Amino acid sequence: ISQAAVSAPASVRLGKAFQNEELGAYALSCYYQATGLTPKSPEPYKLLGYYYLGEGDQVRAEENFRRSFELDPYQTNVAGELGRMGVIIGLPRTVNIENAPEPQ
Numbered sequence: 001i002s003q004a005a006v007s008a009p010a011s012v013r014l015g016k017a018f019q020n021e022e023l024g025a026y027a028l029s030c031y032y033q034a035t036g037l038t039p040k041s042p043e044p045y046k047l048l049g050y051y052y053l054g055e056g057d058q059v060r061a062e063e064n065f066r067r068s069f070e071l072d073p074y075q076t077n078v079a080g081e082l083g084r085m086g087v088i089i090g091l092p093r094t095v096n097i098e099n100a101p102e103p104q
Contacts, residue, residue: 008038015047027051042071046078053081062087 015030028051034044045068052061062085069078069089082089 008034008041008044011037012043012047015044019047019051024051024055040071042068042075042078045071046075049078049081058085061085 011030011034015027015034018024018030019027028048031044031048031051034041035048038044045064049061049063049065049068052058052064062082065078065082065085066087069075069082073079073089079089
């Protein structure tokens, strides 16, 4: 895990690998590490949301999905999860096409 600490994408990849092997505590550590490395990236927060959703922790799942959506409000998968949780969401009122994130 410490070797992945230099790169958020590496931490995310390692976290996904741990989660696929059902090593949740290690995955969680990697995802949080990624949020520290790139706090403005929506991906680690989205993955934390899915992790907590899988663990049945609706409160933490919602918190992380909300943070991910705040950082990138064009994530349809995150919007869908928030909607299923009963969270009312909306797109920003003004959209600057030049600054909009690339579709995922």
